[in-house]
Amino acid sequence: MSRLKHLFFLTAMAGIIVSCDGLKMTKNIFETSERAKYERSFSGADSLMAQWKSGFTAAASSKLKITDGTSLTIAPPGNEVLHAAGYSLELKKGDLLVIEAVTATPESKIFTDILEENTDTDKPESGLLKNNRFTRFTENSGWHKIIIQPEIGYRGTLELKIYTQPSLAFPVAGKANRDVQSFWGASRDGGGRSHEGVDIFASLGTPVVAVTDGFVTRTGNQGLGGKQVWLRDGVLGNSYYYAHLDSVMTTDGKQVKTGDTLGRVGNTGNAAGGPTHLHFGIYTAGGAVDPYPYIRKREAPAFKNGSKNISGQSIKSGTTLRTGPGSQYDAVIKAERKTSVKVLAAIGSWCHVRIPDGTEGFVSAERIQQ
Template sequence: MKSSTLVTLLLLGLLSACNKPSTVIQGLLGEQSPRDTYVRTLRKQGMLETEAVQQWLHAGETALHDSLIVSLPFREDGVFPAGGQRVFTYQFILPAGRRLEVQLNSTDSLYFLDLFQLRENASPQRLAYVSEKNRILRWEATDDTPLLLRLQPQLSQPEGEFSLRLRTEPLLAFPVAGRSAQHIISFWGAARDGGARSHEGIDVIAPRGTPLLASVPGYITRTGTNPLGGNVVHLSADGLNLSLYYAHLDQQLVQSGQRVQAGDTLGTVGNTGNAITTAPHLHFGIYRSGGAIDPLPYVQAPEFPAATVSKRSADTLRTREATALFSSLPPSRTTRQRLPRHAIVWVEAATKGYFRVQMPEGQRGYVLASSIQPTDKRLSRRKLTTIEIFRKSLTEAVVDTLPKGTTIDVLGTAAAHEFIRLSDGRRGWIPTISDVKTL
C-alpha cells in the first residue's frame, strides 16, 4: 500500500471514530493530527500567512515551552474566549504504573487536544491527540513521565464553556480477589531482617484459600518454591516488560508456559516460605530489567479529581489584597509572584480552591479563589481633569478619547493603567491618573 493511501485511510478512520462515543485516539509517530490537517487546510486556502493565523500558530508553539504545572488527578472548568487565540497548557508527571485518562466536555466548541512528552534538551514529542468534543484520550507509563497537554481552539471558535478532567487508573488489576489497597499490611521499602534488607513488594492480607488473580494478560514463566517465598508464581505481562511475582501461595493452580488472561486464578493465598509464622497473605512484587519496583501505583485504585469552585470563568475580577500568583498547583514558593491589591485579573477557568487567571499584561497563573472579588463595586469615583485615551483592552490598538470632566468609576489597576467604568456602562482602561479630583 502506498504511504499516501495509508495516511488517507488513517485520517478517514480517525474522522469516523470521532463520531462514536468514548472514542480513544492515540497518535502514532508521523501521523497527521487533526491540528496538522487544520493547518494544511489553512495553507490550501491561502490563509497561512495572515496575521491571525500566524499569531495562532505562534501561540500554539510558544505554549509548549511556557506551561502552568499541575498535579494529578486534576479538574478545571473554564471558558474558551471567542476567536481561538488563547491556548491552555498543563504540565504534569504521569507516575509509573498509571494510565492517564483525559476527558474534555465542551459545548459548541472546535478544539485540538494534544498530549506531548517533555524531553530534556529536545522539543516536546507528540504522543496522542483527540479533536472532537466529549472524547477520551488515554496514555500509560511504566516510568515516571513528564507530559504536557495542549488545548487549543480553532480560529472559528465561539465563546463556550469547557470542563477538563485528568484522572489516573492502575495499569494492573488488583491481584487478590475481593481485596484492594486498603488490605495492604506491608509496603515497599519496609525494613526486613532487622534492617539488613528492605521489602521489595507489598503484602496483602486475606483468608487462606482466597483466589490470587492474574493482574494482566501474559504467560506463566515459572512456578516453584524458594526459602523466602515458599510456593511462588511468576507471570510475564504482555506488552509491559514486567514480571509479576506471587509468593507465599497455599496452592499453585497454573503451570510454567501457560497462557493466562487478566482475572484468571493463579493460586490461593497462604503463608508458605518465611511467612509460616504470619497470617496468610500474598507477597506481590513487580520486576523489570532494572530490578524490583514499587507495585503500589500499578494496582492502587483510580484517582478522580475533586470538584471545582463556583464558576466565575470569563469574569473580570480584582484582588482583595496583595496576593500570590502561582505557576504550579499545589503552589510552591519557587513558582509564584506577587500581585498588588486591586490588581485586575481575567478568570480563564476554575479548579478546586483556585482560579486560573490571566493578567492584562499577559501573565497567567493560579490565585486562591478567596483572594479575588467582583469589580461591580467601585473603588472610587473621579472626574477627569484632562482628555484621556480609553481602550477596551490593553492589547487592542483601537482607542477612544474621554473629554475633560468625564466621570469615571475606578474598578482596579494594572500596568500603570486604571480599569474604569463609564456612566454608560462601558468598561475599559485609561493611563494612571495623578491629577484627578475625587468625588
C-alpha cells in the same frame, strides 16, 4: 590520489552528506504526530494557524502546577479563540494518565501533548482525545507537562478532568489499597536487602488474579517465595511475581486474561508461620519497580462546571498569583494595586489568570471583580 579518484571521493562524500540530510528531512516530512498532521491539513488562514501555534508555545512554557484528580474548565472571556492550557503534574511510573473532556460542540478535535520534564527531550508526545478520552501509561516517574488545546475555531467552554488510574488490575480478589501493608523499599533481613514488592494481606485461600492479559512463564515452590507464579504480559514485557501462595491454580505456559485466578493466598516460603499475604512484585527490563502505582485504586474526579468562575476583569489590590490552585502553592507575584486580568480557566474556586505583562498564576475566585 589521481584527479579522477579525488573527484569520485568528493562525490561519494557529498552523497553521504546529502543522504544524512535526506534522512532528517524524511523524518520531518513524515512527522506523524496528530498535531503535525492537523497543521499540514489545515486550509484556513495562516494567521489563525500562527495564533494557534503561539497559544501552544505559551502553554508549553507554563510553570503552573495541578494535582492528580483535577477538574478544570477552560473558557475564554468574550468570543476569543480558545487558548491552550498547560500544567505540570507529578506522575509515578505505573500510573495510567487519563484526560477526559466535555466539549461545547460534539466531535471537536482536542489535542493533548505530554512532555516529560525530567528528560532532555523538548519534543512533546502529541495525541488526540478519542471519544473525548485520552490515556497514557507513565513510563518514567517525575513531572509531566500536559498541554491541551482544542482545534482552531473552537468556541465555548471546555470541561476537562486530568487524573490517574492504576494501569493494572488489583492482584487479590476483593481486596484494595488498605490491605497493602508492607510497601516497596521496606528493610528486610536487618537492612541486608530491601523489599522488592508489596505485601497484600488477605485470609487463607483468597484468590490471587492475573493483573493483565498474558501468559504464565513459570510456577513452582522454592526459596523465599514458596509457592509462586510468574506472569508475563505481552504488551509491556513485564514479569509479575506472585509469592507465598497456599496453592498454585495455573500451569506453565498458560495464556490468561485479566482477572483469571492464578492461585490462592497463603504463607509459604519465608512467610511460614506468619500472617497469610500475597507478595506481589513487578520486574521490568530495567529491574524491579514499585508495584504500588500500578495497582493503587483511586476515584476518578467528577466534572465540576467552573464556568461561573470564569468572568471578571480585574483582581483586587494585594492579590497574590500562585503557581497552583490553592493557598499552599508558592507565590508567583503579588499585585500591589488593582490589576486587569484575563481569566483563562477555573479549577474549583481558583482561577488561572493572565495579567497584562503576560505573567500567569492562580488566584482565588473571590479576588476577582468586574
